[in-house]
Structures are given as structure tokens and as C-alpha cells.
Amino acid sequence: MVALFVLATILICITIDYLVQRAQKKREVYQPQVVLSSESFILPRGYFFSKAHTWLELLFSGKVYVGVDDFISKVLGKVDAIEILPLGEKVKKGEPIFKIKQGARELTFLSPVTGKITAINPNILESPETILKDPYLNGWILMIEPEDVASEVKNLLIGSEASRWLKNEIKRFREFISREAPKFSPTLEPTLADGGLVIKGVLQNVDEKTWEKFEKEFIGQL
Amino acid sequence: MKIKVPKLTFWGFVFWIIVALGIYSTILRFTKGLGAATNLSDNFPWGLWIGFDVLCGVGLAAGGFVIAAAVYIFNLEEYKSILPSAILTAFLGYLLVIVALLYDLGKPWNIWHPIIMWNPESVMFEVAWCVMLYTTVLALEFSPMLFQKLRLEKPQKIIKSLTIPLVVAGVILSTLHQSSLGSLYLIVPEKLHPIWYSSNLPYLFFLSAVAVGPAMVTIESYLSSRAFKREIEIHILAKLAKVTAVALMVYFVLKVEDIVNYKLFPHIFSLGYESLMFWLEFAIGVIVPIALLTNSKIRGSKKGLFVAQLITVLGFILNRLNVSITGLENYTQAGYFPKWTEISVTLFIVALGFAAFRLIAKHLPVFPPEVEERKIIAEGFEVIPIREVFKD
Amino acid sequence: MKYGILVDITRCIGCYACEEACAERWGNPITEEHRLSAIQNTAVEDHDGIYVPRLCMHCEKPTCASVCPVGAFQKTKLGPVVYDPLKCLGCRYCIQACPFNVPKYQWNKLNPKVTKCDMCYERIQKGGVPACVEACPAEARTFGTREELIEEAKRRINENPETYYPHIFGLKEAGGTSILYLADRPLNKLGFKVNLPEVPLSHFTEQIMSKIPNYIFWGGTLLFGIWWITKRRDEVQRLQKKLKEMEENNKKGNGK
Numbered sequence: 001m002v003a004l005f006v007l008a009t010i011l012i013c014i015t016i017d018y019l020v021q022r023a024q025k026k027r028e029v030y031q032p033q034v035v036l037s038s039e040s041f042i043l044p045r046g047y048f049f050s051k052a053h054t055w056l057e058l059l060f061s062g063k064v065y066v067g068v069d070d071f072i073s074k075v076l077g078k079v080d081a082i083e084i085l086p087l088g089e090k091v092k093k094g095e096p097i098f099k100i101k102q103g104a105r106e107l108t109f110l111s112p113v114t115g116k117i118t119a120i121n122p123n124i125l126e127s128p129e130t131i132l133k134d135p136y137l138n139g140w141i142l143m144i145e146p147e148d149v150a151s152e153v154k155n156l157l158i159g160s161e162a163s164r165w166l167k168n169e170i171k172r173f174r175e176f177i178s179r180e181a182p183k184f185s186p187t188l189e190p191t192l193a194d195g196g197l198v199i200k201g202v203l204q205n206v207d208e209k210t211w212e213k214f215e216k217e218f219i220g221q222l
Numbered sequence: 223m224k225i226k227v228p229k230l231t232f233w234g235f236v237f238w239i240i241v242a243l244g245i246y247s248t249i250l251r252f253t254k255g256l257g258a259a260t261n262l263s264d265n266f267p268w269g270l271w272i273g274f275d276v277l278c279g280v281g282l283a284a285g286g287f288v289i290a291a292a293v294y295i296f297n298l299e300e301y302k303s304i305l306p307s308a309i310l311t312a313f314l315g316y317l318l319v320i321v322a323l324l325y326d327l328g329k330p331w332n333i334w335h336p337i338i339m340w341n342p343e344s345v346m347f348e349v350a351w352c353v354m355l356y357t358t359v360l361a362l363e364f365s366p367m368l369f370q371k372l373r374l375e376k377p378q379k380i381i382k383s384l385t386i387p388l389v390v391a392g393v394i395l396s397t398l399h400q401s402s403l404g405s406l407y408l409i410v411p412e413k414l415h416p417i418w419y420s421s422n423l424p425y426l427f428f429l430s431a432v433a434v435g436p437a438m439v440t441i442e443s444y445l446s447s448r449a450f451k452r453e454i455e456i457h458i459l460a461k462l463a464k465v466t467a468v469a470l471m472v473y474f475v476l477k478v479e480d481i482v483n484y485k486l487f488p489h490i491f492s493l494g495y496e497s498l499m500f501w502l503e504f505a506i507g508v509i510v511p512i513a514l515l516t517n518s519k520i521r522g523s524k525k526g527l528f529v530a531q532l533i534t535v536l537g538f539i540l541n542r543l544n545v546s547i548t549g550l551e552n553y554t555q556a557g558y559f560p561k562w563t564e565i566s567v568t569l570f571i572v573a574l575g576f577a578a579f580r581l582i583a584k585h586l587p588v589f590p591p592e593v594e595e596r597k598i599i600a601e602g603f604e605v606i607p608i609r610e611v612f613k614d
Numbered sequence: 615m616k617y618g619i620l621v622d623i624t625r626c627i628g629c630y631a632c633e634e635a636c637a638e639r640w641g642n643p644i645t646e647e648h649r650l651s652a653i654q655n656t657a658v659e660d661h662d663g664i665y666v667p668r669l670c671m672h673c674e675k676p677t678c679a680s681v682c683p684v685g686a687f688q689k690t691k692l693g694p695v696v697y698d699p700l701k702c703l704g705c706r707y708c709i710q711a712c713p714f715n716v717p718k719y720q721w722n723k724l725n726p727k728v729t730k731c732d733m734c735y736e737r738i739q740k741g742g743v744p745a746c747v748e749a750c751p752a753e754a755r756t757f758g759t760r761e762e763l764i765e766e767a768k769r770r771i772n773e774n775p776e777t778y779y780p781h782i783f784g785l786k787e788a789g790g791t792s793i794l795y796l797a798d799r800p801l802n803k804l805g806f807k808v809n810l811p812e813v814p815l816s817h818f819t820e821q822i823m824s825k826i827p828n829y830i831f832w833g834g835t836l837l838f839g840i841w842w843i844t845k846r847r848d849e850v851q852r853l854q855k856k857l858k859e860m861e862e863n864n865k866k867g868n869g870k
Contacts, residue, residue, distance in 0.1 A: 001551075001559060003499060003543035006274055007536060014532070020232045040607040087457055122456045122524055163604055167611045257721030264651070264718045267706040295837055297844035328704020328719065328726040332684075335703050339684035345819050346683035346707045348826065390837045394830055401822075408818040409681060409711045412809045424822055 041070045041170070043163055044136050048156035050112035051165070052219045055136065056156060062149045063118060065140040068100070068109065071169060072219075073135045077201020078102055079128045084142055089117050091144070093152070094222050098141055100128075105208065107215050110222055111144070113152040119143035155222070169218070176217065177202060180210045237573050244570025247563035251325055259563045265556035270564045273546035275322035275571055277403055278539050279315055280353075281427075284435035285442070286312025286360060287396035288465065294389040301462070303455055306367060306588045307446060308439050310579065313360040318575050319353065325567055345405045352399035359392045367586040400431035407545055415549040417489050417500045420480045423545075426473060430507070433469035434538040436462035437511075437531035444528050446583060460521045466534055467515040474508050499540075499548050507537020617693040617738055618792035619747060620763040621667050622770070623804065624777055625754040628665035632656055635749035639734060652718045655731040656746050659805055664797075666804045667754060669746070670695060670716045670731035671784060672792035675814035678708035678717060686728075693760065693792045694733035702728060713788050713810055733792070760792055767796055789814030 043049075048056040048064075053072045057065040083106075084098040091097050097111035120142050123130055131139040146152050157165050203214060230238075251259035262269050289308040292298045324330040336350035362381060369378040381388075404427030407414055420426065440459045447454045481490065490497050511534040520526035551557060560568075582588060630648070633656060637644050642653040649668075650657045656669040676695045679687035686701040687708065697717075708728060709717045720726040734744035747757040756766060764785065771778045783795035787810045795801060802808040811817075 001557070002270060002273065002547045003503075003540050005559070006270075006543055007540055010536065010539070017233075040605050043604040043606060045604055120457075122454070122522075126523060163606065167606060170606075170611045253724075255722050255724050255726065256719075262721065264709060264715070264721075267709040267719065291837075295841045295844070297841070297848055326705075328706065329702060330704070332701075332703035335684045335701060339686075339701050341679075341682055341685035343816065343820065343823060344681050344683045344685075344707075345823065346681060346705055348823065350683050386838075386841055390834055390841070393837055394833050397833065398826065398829070405819055405822050406707070408822065409677060409815050411811065411815070411818060412713060412807060421818070421821070 041074070041166060042136070043070070043166055045159060047136065047162075048112075048153065048158050049162045049165065050110075050156055050222055052110045052112065052222050053169075054109055054112050056112055057140070058149070058153075063143055063145045064113065064149075066097075066112065066142050066144055067135055067140045068131055069166070070135050071166065071173075072100075072107075073132045073139075074200055075173065075203050075214075076100065076102060076107075076132065077204040079132060082124055082128045082131070082141065084120050084125075085117060087117055087120055091115065091117065100131075102204070105211055107219060109219055112156065112222065113144055113146040114148075115144045115146035117142055118145045173218070176214065180206070180213065237577065240566070240569045240573045243566040244573070247566045247570070248325075250563055251567065256328060259561065259567075261558060261561040261564065263556060263558075265554040266550070266558040268546060269558055270547075270560040270568055271322050271326040273543050274539070275568055276319050276326070277542040277546055279319040279322065280399065280403060281431045281434055281538060281542060282438045282535070283312040283315030283319075284396065284400060284431040285439040286315075286363075286435070287393050288432060288435035289439060289462075290363065290389045291393045292465075294386060295393065300458060304439060304443060304458060307442060307583070308435075309360065309363050310367070310582060310588050311438065311442050313357075313364045314575050314578050314582075316353065316357045316360055318571050320357065321574070322568075322571055323353075345402050345409070348398065348402045349406065352395050352402065356392060356395040356399060359388055359395060362388055363392065367588060371586050396431075397428060401425065401428040403427050404545075410550075413550055413553040414545070415489075415496050415552055416484060417486060417496050418545045418549040420484060422476055422480055426476060426480075429469050429473040429476065430538055430541060433466045433473065433511075434535055436466045437534040437538075440527060440531040441535060442579075444524075446579075446589070449580060450583065450589065452589060454524060456522070456524055456527070459527060463515045463521050463527060463531065466531065467512055470508050470512050470515075470534070474512065477504070477508070496548065496552065499544055503537060503540040503544050505537075506533050507541050511537065615692065616760050616792060617733070617757065618672065618760040618763050618794060619669075619733070619744065620756040620758070620767055620794045620796065621669075622754050622756070623664065623666055623795065623797040625752045626658065626665040626667055627752045627754075628658055628660065629751060630658055631749040631751055632667060632746035632755065633658060635745040636731070639745040650716065650718060652720045652729045655729060661804045664804060666797075667746075669793060670733070671714050671788075672731075672733055673788055673814065674790040674792065675788075675816060677711045677713055677788065677815045680814070680816035680819070681707045681711045683707070690735065692735070692738050694735045694738065695730075696732045696735050697728055697730060699727040711815070713807065713815055715807075760794075763794055767794055770796060783808075786812045788812075789817075 044055070044057075046057070048058065049069060050056070053069050055067050055069050059065065079100055079102060081101040082098060083101065085091060091111040091114065093112065093114045094110050096108045097117075099106045099108050121138075121140050123138065124141055131141070133139070203211065206214070247259060256262060260269060260271075285308040289301055289305050292301045293305050320333075323333065327333060336347055337354070341347045362384070366378050366381050369375075369381070401424035404423035404425070407419070407423055408421065411419055436459075439462060443454055443459060446452070481487065490500055511530055514520050514526070514530035514533070517526075520530055547558065633648070633654065634644060636642075636656045637654070640653075640655060642655075645651075645653060647654065648657050649659060656667060659666045659668055672689075672693060672695045674689070676687060676689050678697075679685070679689055679695060682702075683705060684701045684703060686698045687695055688698070689695050704726060706719060706728075709715075709719055717728045717730045719728055734742070734746075737744060743757045744755075747755045756763060758766070764782065767782045771780050771782075777798060778796055779799050781800065783797070783801045783806065784791040784793055787808075789812070795806075797804060800808065
């Protein structure tokens with residue numbers, strides 16, 4: 001009886017804890033936070049960006065968290081799976097490092113630095129859509145220990161440079177769509193009267209050729 | 223003037239209630255004696271404090287020696303990041319076992335007697351020495367964290383040079399200690415129910431401790447990742463889970479051998495209190511964890527691993543309580559159920575453990591430096607409205 | 615010279631004189647409980663009209679002495695098993711382990727002792743007889759050396775085979791005891807646990823305890839060995855890697 005009693009006590013504690021956690025999470029949802037809206041892009045000021053649309057957060061140890069930027073998460077609209085090189089693998093700058101899959105097609109991302117993969121975000125593998133909802137914090141994809149941080153940082157963008165570059169990328173993307181979109185999908189026409197653009201999930205509707213072109217033009221080069 | 227009232231979380235509230243009740247029970251225990259504070263009797267001289275606080279407490283601290291052996295003896299560097307927290311858990315675990323003993327012993331002021339009054343024939347003598355020595359070893363293994371904080375270079379160097387002998391001593395003492403808790407029951411063949419009595423008890427206790435060590439490290443990682451908002455080293459914990467699975471498989475074989483050797487079939491296949499308790503213990507302590515942990519998919523997922531290892535821990539606790547309490551109920555004919563003050567002291571000790579871990583983990587470098595503050599905060603964003611991009 | 619007591623259950627008349635003498639010897643109050651407790655070191659149990667005097671069995675190889683971590687129990691040369699409350703730390707392993715459930719505990723005291731019969735050790739030392747033996751009007755308890763008592767028990771069984779069940783309880787149980795019992799029926803019908811091995815119970819822990827020194831030595835050696843091998847292996851690997859790199863560098867150099 002005593003054994004059952006102790007077991008029951010522990011199980012009750014765990015259940016209560018679970019409920020408390022859940023209640024807390026609900027409350028957290030209402031807390032003000034940076035909201036991703038379809039009308040704007042966000043850009044963390046302290047993050048480095050590579051021209052292939054990956055971001056890097058430099059940690060005190062010199063290691064970096066790597067993820068994809070808000071631009072990619074907006075244009076993708078949907079993610080089915082993420083494939084990452086195995087833990088411990090050494091990667092060279094510019095070599096493929098992870099793939100984002102949407103249905104049968106995929107985007108291959110290039111490593112922004114040379115180094116060793118020291119961690120992979122387990123949550124990303126379970127729920128890849130995190131990179132759409134929270135690309136900069138919980139949506140980190142992997143951690144790399146760069147061989148030489150100093151030399152890497154020079155080729156990356158940060159602060160106003162990054163912001164200028166991203167604005168330019170958005171413009172380039174509009175041109176890209178207006179060039180490619182009318183041929184394949186009428187829904188992609190730049191419809192907004194004030195010169196805006198429906199950006200969210202654009203890539204979901206384009207055909208293979210456009211997809212490959214996008215990969216080549218936007219993330220194919222560092 | 224405004225007084226700042228710290229926000230009390232649900233568990234914070236529970237903690238203070240437990241502390242209040244615990245203090246009451248403590249006063250009762252030390253002013254009115256064991257008779258007033260417990261339901262122990264001449265028929266049932268060992269109750270919840272020995273069965274749970276001591277037997278389970280020591281077992282659940284096994285993570286310390288398992289990880290220390292992996293890192294230093296087998297040179298598996300990858301486990302190094304979880305070593306400090308495993309050592310801290312073990313150290314606190316042993317301190318709490320000593321605290322529990324101070325409550326349980328009739329004459330706690332004589333607790334040091336085994337140092338000078340020897341009876342090497344006694345298993346309890348061995349237990350006493352192992353507790354003393356291993357707590358010392360754990361204190362030394364833990365001390366670098368303190369020295370690091372205090373920036374004392376020299377003692378840090380001295381301890382570092384002693385690492386390997388300390389770890390070897392720790393592993394040996396743990397092996398002896400974990401198994402000797404099982405040996406304690408070797409001397410009651412006529413009292414302990416045959417389902418649990420076996421000359422293999424020391425080996426069974428040791429194996430289940432090896433299995434539950436990594437399980438506790440997993441749960442402790444999970445809890446601290448929650449408390450300190452840090453990532454879980456899931457790939458390390460998933461690998462550690464293999465240790466649990468293998469130890470449990472050996473345990474399974476040994477227990478089945480017992481069932482055959484001691485001809486336990488009539489006992490375990492008859493419907494009764496003992497047989498039901500045995501099957502419950504065997505299912506959640508051995509069979510289910512083996513089934514779950516040998517599945518690489520479950521091992522690789524955070525939730526799956528946590529649930530599987532939690533089941534391992536629950537099964538372990540059930541086993542210890544079955545040996546120390548359930549298995550003796552039939553012989554003594556007298557039932558035993560702990561008095562509320564016994565329960566409250568146990569909760570008090572567990573709560574103190576949680577609080578101490580939290581406090582130490584917050585102030586000493588228990589967690590590896592890889593876990594760094596993420597710099598991003600809400601104000602750290604630049605928001606670029608799309609409209610503006612196309613204005614210029 | 616080891617003394618003991620032969621308890622002849624067929625002779626006990628249930629007058630409780632032994633209980634009273636024992637209570638007086640220890641300064642305990644008289645009770646009507648008639649069972650061993652912290653205030654009764656001997657008790658006459660009533661099993662459906664058959665009176666069964668109980669007291670510490672004073673084992674030849676006492677379990678309590680074997681399990682006590684501080685050696686608070688001693689088997690004396692004269693036979694009694696005595697307890698030293700000054701050594702005791704109150705772990706109660708003796709109570710848990712005793713196969714006869716003899717030791718009791720002063721649960722309600724702040725400085726509690728284990729209580730049990732000591733065969734009136736002080737009186738025996740002075741050449742006396744235990745208080746309960748002296749007080750018994752029916753000669754149900756006989757004091758003497760263990761050898762004498764065994765002879766006496768055998769004689770009684772031989773002379774009155776219809777009165778006695780032919781078994782001397784305590785001759786071999788748990789390795790033999792200084793207190794011996796005679797009765798007209800098996801003792802398991804009178805509240806005794808008889809599933810006891812004939813070896814002392816300490817035998818079961820001795821097997822494992824005797825392995826410890828060996829384990830410490832070989833375990834230590836093995837662990838140091840493994841440590842040395844794994845360390846060495848890592849060193850060798852590191853060196854090999856370095857060599858390889860150097861060779862590659864050399865090749866590059868030559869190529870140029």
C-alpha cells in the first residue's frame with residue numbers, strides 16, 4: 001500500500017505540474033512580444049546575416065546559432081521537413097548544410113561559415129513549422145563552432161548594412177515575381193494598390209522552374 | 223512606501239506549505255520521539271524514511287558515479303557537459319539521505335559511532351562507511367565548482383590532480399553502497415516475501431541503480447532546462463538511455479533466473495497483493511522501459527525520452543518500496559502506513575533538495591558554458607514595414 | 615562455559631511469577647499484556663490454554679550482533695547476548711533482522727534503547743541464576759550449561775515420549791541458541807516461526823561481505839586499467855592524426 005501511495009503521490013504531482021505548465025503557457029501567449037506580421041519584416045539588430053538568407057547569432061563562446069531569416073519564412077509559407085547534416089560533421093563555407101522541404105521540392109541552404117556542427121535543434125526536427133513562427137529564437141536550426149570567427153564575420157552583414165540589404169532583397173523579390181509570376185500563376189500578380197505585394201507563401205504556388213530559379217537567385221550564393 | 227512582494231508561483235506556494243508542515247513535524251519528532259511522529263512499531267521498525275528517503279534517495283543519486291565513470295574512466299568526453307549537474311544531484315542526494323537518517327535514527331547524535339566502533343561483519347557498518355566516504359568524495363568532486371566561483375586557483379589545481387583517484391574511489395564506493403542496500407535484506411530470508419528475497423539482491427540493487435542513474439540525470443536535465451530556460455542536450459541523454467536499457471536487460475535476465483531458481487511461478491502467477499505489486503513493479507520498472515528505450519525514435523524525441531525515463535524512475539521507486547515495505551507486510555501481519563508527519567518530513571526533505579539545487583545551480587557554474595544567454599530581446603528588433611520598402 | 619535456560623512448556627502453569635521477577639529486575643511496571651515489549655523482557659503467551667514463556671533466545675551466533683553496525687550487541691563467554699546502549703545509534707536493524715522478533719524499542723523516549731533479556735548477566739557473573747528461573751514455582755525454566763541442558767532435554771524426551779514432541783527447539787535453529795524449548799507439540803503451533811535455516815543467519819551476509827576486500831582491490835585495478843587504456847588510445851589517435859597532417863603538409867611542400 002505504501003508503495004502505491006508513494007507512486008500515486010508522485011503521479012499526482014506530475015499531473016498538477018503539467019496542468020500548471022499548461023496554464024502558464026496560455027498566459028504567456030497573451031504577453032506582449034514581437035509579432036510577426038505579414039505587412040512587415042523583422043530584423044534582430046545584433047544578428048549577422050549571410051547573403052544566402054541565413055542568420056547567425058554569435059555566442060560568447062564563439063559558437064554560432066544558425067537559422068533562416070524572416071524573408072525565407074515569409075515567402076515559404078509552409079514547411080514539411082528540415083534535413084540537416086549530422087551532428088559533429090565538419091562543413092565548409094558555401095557548402096550545402098541543410099534542406100528545407102515543402103512537399104516534393106526542397107531548398108538547399110549553404111553554410112555561412114566553416115566549422116563543426118555542435119548541436120541541432122531537436123524541436124525543429126519535430127515541428128519544422130517553428131521556423132515560420134519564430135525564425136530568430138526558437139527557430140534556430142543548428143549550432144556551429146567556426147574554425148575562425150574573426151575571418152568569417154567580415155563577410156557577414158549586420159545592423160544598418162543588413163537592413164539595407166534586406167530591403168533590397170525584398171525589392172528584388174518583387175521584380176522576380178512580377179517577371180516570373182504572370183507566366184505561371186495569376187494569383188501572384190502584384191495586386192495591392194499602393195505598390196505592395198502579397199508575399200506570404202508565394203513560393204507555395206509557383207511551379208518547379210520558378211522554384212529552382214528562386215533557389216539559384218536568392219539562396220544559391222553567399 | 224511600497225513594499226515589493228515577490229510573485230509566488232504555484233510550486234512556490236506549495237513549497238512554503240511543505241516547509242511549514244515539515245517544521246512542525248520536525249519539532250514533534252525531536253521533542254516527542256519516534257513513537258509520536260511515526261507509525262513505526264516493533265513489528266515494522268523501518269518505514270517510509272528508510273524505504274523512500276534512504277533506499278530511493280541513494281539509488282536516485284546514482285547518476286553521479288555513472289556519468290563520472292563515463293567521462294573520466296571511459297574517457298567519453300561528450301558527457302562532460304552534464305557531469306557537473308549529475309555530481310551536484312548526487313551530492314545533494316547523499317546529504318539529504320544523511321538528513322533523513324538524522325530523523326530516523328533513534329539516537330542521531332551517535333551517527334558518527336561507526337567511525338570508531340567497528341563491526342565489519344555488519345552490512346549496516348558497510349553502508350555507514352560508504353555513506354561517509356562517498357559523501358566526502360562527492361564533496362571533493364563538487365568543490366571545483368565552488369573554487370571556480372571563488373576564484374581560488376590552488377585548491378582547484380589540487381583537486382584536479384586528484385580527479386582520477388577520486389572518481390575511482392567514487393565508483394567503487396557507489397558499487398559497494400548501492401549493492402549493500404540490497405544486502406541489508408539478505409539476513410531476513412524468513413521474513414521477506416520469496417518474490418523479493420534472493421541471494422542476488424545486492425546485484426539486483428546495483429543494476430537497477432545503474433539503470434536509474436541516467437534516468438534521473440534525464441529528468442533532472444529536463445527540470446533544470448525548464449527552470450533555467452536552457453536547451454536540453456537531447457543527443458547526450460538519448461545515448462545515456464542506452465545505458466539504462468542495457469542495465470535493465472541484465473536485470474531482467476537476473477530476475478528471470480531468480481524466478482526459475484527460487485521456483486517462484488506459484489507465487490507470481492497466483493492472484494494476490496504481492497504478486498500484483500510484483501507485476502506492477504516488473505512492468506513499469508523493467509519491461510516497459512526496455513521496450514521504450516530500445517526504440518530509437520522514442521529515445522530521440524524529447525517527450526518520449528522523458529516519459530520513458532520517468533517510468534524507469536517510478537518502477538525503481540516501486541521496487542525499493544516493495545522490498546523494504548510490501549515484502550515484509552505479510553510476515554509481520556501488522557500493516558504499516560506512514561503517519562502524516564512521516565510523509566510531511568519526507569516531502570520537506572525532497573523540497574529542500576529542490577530548493578538547494580536551484581540555489582546552487584543559479585550561483586555556481588553547474589551548467590556548461592555553452593548555454594549562453596540569447597541576446598535577442600523585444601527592443602532588439604528592427605521592424606521593416608513592406609510599404610516603406612517600396613516608398614523610396 | 616556457556617550457560618543457557620531450558621524452557622519446558624509442558625510444565626508452565628501461567629502464574630506469571632517470571633514476568634514479575636523480570637519486571638523487578640529491570641525496574642519495569644507490571645502489565646497484563648503478556649507479550650514481549652519495551653517493558654517486558656520475558657512474557658508468558660497464552661496459546662489456547664497452553665502457556666508459552668518467551669524471552670531472548672541468546673543465539674550461539676546472534677543475528678543482532680552480526681547486523682549491528684557499531685557492535686552494540688555481544689555474545690558473552692557465559693552465554694548471554696548483551697546490549698550496550700551507549701554504543702547504539704538507533705538504526706533498529708537488530709529489530710528488523712532478529713529471526714525471533716525479540717528486540718523491542720522504546721519508541722516514545724527521546725533517548726531510546728533497544729530492550730531485550732540479558733539472561734541476568736550480572737547475576738550469572740556472580741555465580742547466580744536468572745531472576746525468572748529463580749522465581750518459577752513449577753520448574754518450567756531450568757538454568758545450566760548448554761551441554762547439561764541438552765542432556766536433560768534428551769533425558770526428558772526419552773523418559774516420557776508420550777508427553778513430549780521429540781524435538782529440542784533451539785538445538786539447531788538459526789545456528790543454535792542458548793535458550794532451548796521442549797513442548798508437547800511442534801513449536802510452530804505455539805507462535806514460533808519455524809522456517810528458520812539451521813545455519814546462523816549471518817551466513818547469508820557473510821558470503822557477500824567477505825567479497826568486499828577483493829572487490830575493492832580488483833575493482834580499483836580494473837578501473838585504473840580502463841582509464842589508462844582509454845587515455846592511451848586517445849593519445850595515440852591524436853599523435854597519428856598529427857603525423858598524417860605533417861605528411862600531407864610535406865607532400866604539399868614537395869609539390870610546390
